[in-house]
Amino acid sequence: DGGxxxxxxxxxxxxxxxxxxxxEQNLNHDAxxxxxxxxxxxxxxxxxxxxxxxxxxxxxxxxxSVSREKKESFPLTVTSAQKNPTxxxxxxxxxxxxxxxxxxxxxxxx
Amino acid sequence: xxxVTQIPAALSVPEGENLVLNCSFxxxxxxxxxxxxxxxxxxxxxxxLIQSSQxxxxxxxxxxxxxxxxxxxxxxxAASQPGDSATYLCAVRDNYGQNFVFGPGxxxxxxx
Numbered sequence: 612d613g614g615x616x617x618x619x620x621x622x623x624x625x626x627x628x629x630x631x632x633x634x635e636q637n638l639n640h641d642a643x644x645x646x647x648x649x650x651x652x653x654x655x656x657x658x659x660x661x662x663x664x665x666x667x668x669x670x671x672x673x674x675x676s677v678s679r680e681k682k683e684s685f686p687l688t689v690t691s692a693q694k695n696p697t698x699x700x701x702x703x704x705x706x707x708x709x710x711x712x713x714x715x716x717x718x719x720x721x
Numbered sequence: 722x723x724x725v726t727q728i729p730a731a732l733s734v735p736e737g738e739n740l741v742l743n744c745s746f747x748x749x750x751x752x753x754x755x756x757x758x759x760x761x762x763x764x765x766x767x768x769x770l771i772q773s774s775q776x777x778x779x780x781x782x783x784x785x786x787x788x789x790x791x792x793x794x795x796x797x798x799a800a801s802q803p804g805d806s807a808t809y810l811c812a813v814r815d816n817y818g819q820n821f822v823f824g825p826g827x828x829x830x831x832x833x
Contacts, residue, residue, distance in 0.1 A: 617764075652825070653810075653823050653824065654823040701765065703821075705814070708770065710767065710812065712767075715764045717762070
């Protein structure tokens with residue numbers, strides 16, 4: 612089955628802790644994106660990558676980091692510098708047939 | 722900077738009605754436009770993709786149109802069903818293919 616997989620579905624972070632959200636795709640897409648969604652708000656772009664070993668900051672990159680060592684994988688790390696990390700995080704890969712999204716990770720600070 | 726708006730923000734209709742959701746964008750230099758559906762707590766499901774050279778796309782009871790010159794797209798849902806209840810988002814991708822901008826969504830409720 613072709614698709615995009617995010618894990619875990621739920622994640623809890625303690626104050627001062629870094630956590631990493633996983634995103635894997637087997638659609639052979641070059642471009643991958645990370646978005647943040649807050650209740651009642653639209654999607655905001657955190658980081659995107661057009662090709663392996665390259666990535667660009669989006670509108671709200673502060674407190675986040677990414678890597679793109681493999682075409683299939685684009686993990687997002689939420690660092691302790693992100694002051695308000697509680698949100699729903701969505702990963703997408705984009706090709707000629709459009710954008711495809713994972714099922715999301717809900718991150719909560721405890 | 723591309724901005725995408727959607728009207729209405731919320732819509733409630735009785736089952737069986739035909740309805741139209743609207744999406745507007747400020748920069749007509751787009752690569753494509755895509756409509757998505759999002760159920761509560763879930764990811765986005767792609768509904769229809771319209772390339773910049775196309776005027777409309779159809780899938781089952783859904784029809785999406787694109788008018789680049791006026792910066793508008795509409796999503797038409799025929800014979801609505803309670804299962805259509807969800808938030809509908811449109812997104813545009815610019816000509817450079819690097820930026821994908823979302824609208825805030827329309828929250829649809831179809832009442833049985």
